[in-house]
Amino acid sequence: MNNYDYIIIGAGASGLLLADAMGRDSFFAQKKILILDKNSKKANDRTWCYWEKGKGQFDTIVHKEWDNILFEGTKISKKTKIDPYSYKMIRGIDFYDHYLNRIEGYENITFKQEEVVDLLETSTEVTVMTLNNSYVGTFIFTSLFDYKMTTQQQKYPVLQQHFVGWEIKTDKPVFDASEVTYMDFSIPQKGNTRFMYVLPYSNKTALIEYTLFSEKLLPKEEYEEAIKKYIWDRYKCESYEIIDKEAGSIPMTAYDFREHHTERIRYIGTAGGWAKPSTGYTLMKTANKIPKLIDYIKNGEPLKKLKLKNKFWYYDLLFLDVLHFDNANGYKVFESLFKSLSPQMVFKFLDEKTNLREDIIYINACPKTPFIKAFFKRLF
Known part of the structure; x- marks a missing residue:
C-alpha cells in the first residue's frame, strides 16, 4: 500500500528531526510515515555550526567545538573567549547516520531514496509523484526549496x-x-x-x-x-x-513563506523560512521549531498558524534592507557590532533572547545612518 498519514519530503535537518520527533511521540505510533529524498544521505555534503551554552541535544554527534572566536575587520582584530557559549560543528554525514539509524528503529516510519517531481492536492489527500512511483499522503511536509518561491515578489529583498x-x-x-x-x-x-x-x-x-x-x-x-x-x-x-x-x-530574506502553505502541504526548514534571515543559521532554529510544529499537528490546528514574525523578524528585515541598498559597506555593520559589543551579546541577540533594554544596546552599536534610511524607506 502506498498510502501514508504523513509524507516528509527531504531528509535534511528539518525532515529528519521531524521524523524523529514523530517516532518518539506515542501520538504517532499508529500513523504511517514516509520520508523521501533523492539522495541516499551517505555523503558528507555539508556542515552545520551553532553556538550553545553547556550541553545540548546534538552533543553526541558534534565533530568539533571551540571556546574562542576571532573577528577581523578593516580596523579591528578581536580575539575573545565566548564562555558560557561554545561554538559547535556537526558534519552532515554524522547527522544523517545518527538520525537515519534512529528512524530505522521506528516500525511505522519508512525511508525511500526517490526524487519527488510533483504534488497533486485534493481536499482530502495529496499524491506525491516521484520518478518511478506515486504515494498518497493525508499531510505533506516538504523541505524542497526553490529561489523562485522568494523572487516572484518585490516587497522583501532576497x-x-x-x-x-x-x-x-x-x-x-x-x-x-x-x-x-x-x-x-x-x-x-x-x-x-x-x-x-x-x-x-x-x-x-x-x-x-x-x-x-x-x-x-x-x-x-x-x-x-x-x-x-x-x-x-x-x-x-x-x-x-x-x-x-x-x-x-x-x-x-524576511519573505513570509507561509504564502506557499496549503491545507495539506506545509513547507519546513529553509523552504519554510526557518533560516534566520540575517545570518542563515538554520539548525538550532529548526530544532526549536520542531516541537511547536508537533504540537500544531497533534492539536489539529491549521499549519499556517505557525508564525515566524516577531520583533526580531523586523530587526532582520531592516538589516537586509541595509545590505540590499548598500551591499559594499555591509562589513561596517559587523565591524561596528564586534567593536562595541562582546560576542556573547551578539550571540544572545541572534538567538532572539534579548530583552528590550538589550535590544537598544545592540541597535545603538550599529551604524545609525544606513539603518535610519532603511527604516524610513520601509515605512514609506
Missing part, C-alpha cells in the same frame, strides 16, 4: 549567503585549533559583503570558506582563487592537500 569551502591539510602547523575565525573582513570586498570563515580541526587541518552576502553567485573559480590567496596571505602556506570541498547557498 539576498543569498553563498560560499565555497575547502577542507585542507597542511604540511606544517599553521592553525590555532582552539579558535574559530568567525568573520574575517580584511579581504577585498569588491562591491559586496565578503568574508572568510575558518574552522580549524587541528593545527594542520581546517575548513576554510569564502562567504558572501549578495544577490548573485560568483563563478566557481572566483571563490577558489580567493581561498588560495587567503591561505597564502594569512598562513604563508604553499603546500597543502585539499581533503574535501563544499558549496552552498542559503536564502537571506
